[in-house]
Amino acid sequence: RDQMTAKKVFSLVFVRNASEILLGMKKRGFGQGKWNGFGGKIEPGETIPEGAVRELQEECGLIAKELKNVGLLEFKFEGDPTLLEVHVFETHEYHGSVIESEEMLPKWYNLKNIPFKNMWLDDEHWFPYMLRGEFFKGHFLYRGEDLILKYNIQVLDKL
Ligand SMILES: CSc1nc2ncnc(N)c2[nH]1
Numbered sequence: 780r781d782q783m784t785a786k787k788v789f790s791l792v793f794v795r796n797a798s799e800i801l802l803g804m805k806k807r808g809f810g811q812g813k814w815n816g817f818g819g820k821i822e823p824g825e826t827i828p829e830g831a832v833r834e835l836q837e838e839c840g841l842i843a844k845e846l847k848n849v850g851l852l853e854f855k856f857e858g859d860p861t862l863l864e865v866h867v868f869e870t871h872e873y874h875g876s877v878i879e880s881e882e883m884l885p886k887w888y889n890l891k892n893i894p895f896k897n898m899w900l901d902d903e904h905w906f907p908y909m910l911r912g913e914f915f916k917g918h919f920l921y922r923g924e925d926l927i928l929k930y931n932i933q934v935l936d937k938l
Pocket residue numbers: 791810814815816817854863899901902
């Protein structure tokens with residue numbers, strides 16, 4: 780059996796201020812119609828944080844001055860051997876102004892009013908760890924995009 784599952788590495792960046800989080804409404808492609816974090820595939824020759832900074836700027840115009848790695852997510856979709864490895868980051872220090880891109884319509888949400896019903900189903904499970912500042916590792920097995928068959932989340936250490 781082929782033990783070398785294909786792995787794709789992604790960044791996922793959340794911009795924070797004291798009481799809000801910046802989310803992006805995906806306008807096309809994977810995750811279309813959901814409020815997402817910003818990010819995407821890490822390209823050859825760039826580090827994961829470099830890819831995170833690049834994708835954030837491409838998708839919403841902001842330039843992160845610092846990034847904190849807050850967690851790691853792994854996704855499998857039933858019937859697809861690919862493992863998606865998603866490195867989750869927060870930034871509290873950034874400059875530039877938020878702009879709408881072809882991919883994303885950015886919007887600030889109060890932390891008490893996160894639109895989980897219009898987000899990926901996994902978010903409701905791991906956002907609380909991120910918001911509490913706990914470094915988390917989560918693994919999710921999806922059937923399609925609207926059903927999580929199995930998941931586990933562990934706190935690796937409190938940041
Ligand atoms: C593939 S599963 C997934 N969950 C997500 N949560 C927030 N933003 C994303 N882009 C996400 N992708």
